[in-house]
Amino acid sequence: MTRMRQALMQAWNGQGGWGEALAFALLPVSWLFAGLVAMRRALYQHGFYKTQTLPVPVLVVGNVMVGGVGKTPITMALVKHLTEQGWRVGVLSRGYGRRTTGIQAVTPTSLAPDVGDEPLLIARSCQVPVFVSARRVDAGHALLAQHPEVQVLVCDDGLQHWQLARDLELCVFDERGVGNGHLLPAGPLRENWPRKAMPQATSGNAVPCWVLKTSGNVGPHEFAVQRRLADVAVQADGTQRPLSSWSHTPVQALAGIAKPEVFFAMLRDKGLTLTRSQALPDHADLQQLHIDASQGDVLCTEKDAVKLWAHHPHAWAVPLQTTLPAALLSAIAQHLAASPHAKLSSPHGHQTA
Missing domain, CATH: 3.40.50 (Rossmann fold)
Structure with missing residues (x-):
């Protein structure tokens, strides 16, 4: 890592130093990026780009910060809990870093270069259907076609993948919080925070976005995640x-x-x-x-x-x-029970008619 990049990372994290001058110089680019993000989001909100709904509830675990914040371990913990509660769960992912393209089913015997290391870890650890695709909607349709028993889908990453309609968002933060509060490249944010809620495709109500923190102070309506x-x-x-x-x-x-x-x-x-x-x-x-x-x-x-x-x-x-807090798990259970897709799910899987 070069000294300039290191200094910029410190500025991103609000740690001061001479990188703050570089971050300040990059602010016009950040404003342009913010405008592009807002425009793309508006195109989905107003129907110019189509948000597609899958026939089962979709929970998205993601983040607004660049870099890893511990999403995948939280996804795995959530999947295991839902499975223990009797839900038939499937997982969607982009499959970051894989050498293949298109839709890929992930099995415990898959190779990481073909499907991505995190989807492979989920498939091996959770023993549930996992599909990867840059278009998560396509992965979801393929997964449900091959596994019609699945009642709920968890998307590992994809908070900014607005093509995929979702019932609930879980946004993960680490000790950095929102850093210096600026968008790329002057800061570490992929989009503005607090983020503007997306409307649900079925009801038009705002999609809830709950905050999970792996460290640091936990505020009202936020959930602390324990890791060891x-x-x-x-x-x-x-x-x-x-x-x-x-x-x-x-x-x-x-x-x-x-x-x-x-x-x-x-x-x-x-x-x-x-x-x-x-x-x-x-x-x-x-x-x-x-x-x-x-x-x-x-x-x-x-x-x-x-x-x-x-x-x-x-x-x-x-x-x-x-370890996910009991209050979070209880809230998720209540949200799934009230999901617009609840009537389409049954102990025997989703219904397509």
């Missing part, structure tokens, strides 16, 4: 090992996520000594990654493991346990 590393690590064959067993044995760690240093810090908080901590770009291709076995056992994130295990099956993945 699991106490065990797992290998590709399912072998488990307590993290405490490495308390006196140095290990090496790698992470190709938005904030790898957070993963490393969580390992150290578990009492582990890291001989090496390798920070990789988010969604990094790990096929050519060289691992020096002399540095100790390799610990990685679950997202990295779905790519790493193809070449290094002995690497240990440390799951991130995400």
Whole structure:
């Protein structure tokens, strides 16, 4: 990362420094970007661009900040909870970083380069139908055609994918909040916050957008999400090992996520000594990654493991346990029960007529 980019990132996060002057100089570009975003949104709101409705409720988990904020672990926690409550759940995703195009069904045996690392992680961890496409509506139609039993769809990312009608939005924030409050490129926002609610395609009522925070202060009508590393690590064959067993044995760690240093810090908080901590770009291709076995056992994130295990099956993945507050889960249950699509859903799946 260049010094200029680093300084700009600090300015984005409201940390001051000489990057603020650069951010200020970029404000005219941000205003232009804001205008384009507002115009595109208005075209959907006034029907010039068509928002398409799927025959089951759609919950979108997304963010307005660039970079990772922890959406996918929240998506996984939500999917697992809904499944435990008896819902038949499907997941839609863009499949960021994949080398394929069009609609792809994701199975536990798929390859990350074909479907994306996060959709593959969801498919393996949640054991539900997952489809990827740049056009989430197309992915939704394909998923429901192949899995008519599905009663609710969760879209991992897609807050700004306005072509897809949704019943509820969950907007995730991390410790950065809204940063310096400016849109790209003077700031980290993809759109203005607070965002203007989109009308529901079926009722015309505003689509609720609930705020989830993974850290920092939680205000009124916001929900705090708890995250912690699991106490065990797992290998590709399912072998488990307590993290405490490495308390006196140095290990090496790698992470190709938005904030790898957070993963490393969580390992150290578990009492582990890291001989090496390798920070990789988010969604990094790990096929050519060289691992020096002399540095100790390799610990990685679950997202990295779905790519790493193809070449290094002995690497240990440390799951991130995400706990959604009971108040949020109760509110989601009530919202689903009152969804305009509720009459189209049944214990046996959605109805198409």
